[in-house]
Amino acid sequence: SRDALSGRVALQLDAEGSGLSPAAFIGSVTGNGTLLLEDLQIANLDTRAFDGVIRAIDQGLAIDQARVQNTVSAALDKGRLNIPWAEGTFAIASGQVRLGAMLAPAQGADMNLSGRFELGPGAVNLRLALSGPPKPPTPDRPEIVVSYRGPLAAPQRSVDASMLVTWLALDR
Numbered sequence: 001s002r003d004a005l006s007g008r009v010a011l012q013l014d015a016e017g018s019g020l021s022p023a024a025f026i027g028s029v030t031g032n033g034t035l036l037l038e039d040l041q042i043a044n045l046d047t048r049a050f051d052g053v054i055r056a057i058d059q060g061l062a063i064d065q066a067r068v069q070n071t072v073s074a075a076l077d078k079g080r081l082n083i084p085w086a087e088g089t090f091a092i093a094s095g096q097v098r099l100g101a102m103l104a105p106a107q108g109a110d111m112n113l114s115g116r117f118e119l120g121p122g123a124v125n126l127r128l129a130l131s132g133p134p135k136p137p138t139p140d141r142p143e144i145v146v147s148y149r150g151p152l153a154a155p156q157r158s159v160d161a162s163m164l165v166t167w168l169a170l171d172r
Contacts, residue, residue, distance in 0.1 A: 007040035007083075015092055026119045027095045035099070037086040042128075044157070046079030047108030050132035050142055053164065063168050065161070072144055072161040081130070082107040095119045099126075106130070110141075115148075122152050142167040 015031025052075040053061075053068060061067055088102030097117040104111050115126035125148075132142040143163040148155040 004043045005041070008038040010036040010038070023120065029092050029095075029119070031092045033090055033092075035088050035090055035102070037083065037102075037104075040081075040083040040086065042081040042083075044077045045081035045128070045130070045146060046076050047081060047106060047130060047132070048079060049075035049144065050109065050130075050164075053161075053168070054135075057168055063165060065165050068165050068168065069159065069161045072164065073159045076144070076146070076159065081109075081111070083111055086111070086113070088113070092119075108132070117152070123150060124152050124155050125149050126155070138170075140167060140170070 011033060013031060013033035015029055015033070017025050017029030019025030019028050049072050053071050056071050057063060057068075061071065083104050083106045086102050086104030089100045091098050091100075095118060097119065099113065099115050099117075102111075102113040104113075109130040109132050112129040112131070113126065115124065117124050128146045128148070130144045130146070132144075134141045145160040145163065147158045147160070149158070150156045
């Protein structure tokens with residue numbers, strides 16, 4: 001949707017390249033830079049999914065990969081991830097922009113974002129790991145991994161709740 005992603009981006013880039021065709025130019029570009037994100041909001045990533053799944057388990061949902069996965073996916077869709085600020089670095093080589101790990105506090109969770117963008121086809125491959133708050137007495141944190149792959153305009157989302165399932169099984 002149009003409002004799937006909003007916020008401000010500041011970019012500092014140092015790059016060079018040359019070529020006699022667009023493809024040759026894209027393949028030759030090398031460089032690096034920094035990326036600053038402010039007031040980033042991402043739709044369908046509600047961090048209350050952690051509490052929702054824990055509540056469902058407490059109410060009798062079996063700690064089963066498929067059931068937890070479905071519950072997490074449905075819970076994520078109910079809201080937006082709010083990231084006040086994140087900063088990271090990226091490198092450009094061989095027709096790809098590679099984003100180094102960006103760690104940032106988000107509302108209700110912490111975010112770790114990494115990935116790459118293919119300059120030629122305009123395709124993304126992003127991995128966003130959400131770490132929920134620890135539940136004392138254990139310092140371990142539940143984690144949900146959301147991946148986006150495909151064309152920048154309409155990437156496909158996949159959700160991996162396997163680390164959350166393991167955390168739930170150990171916590172019970």
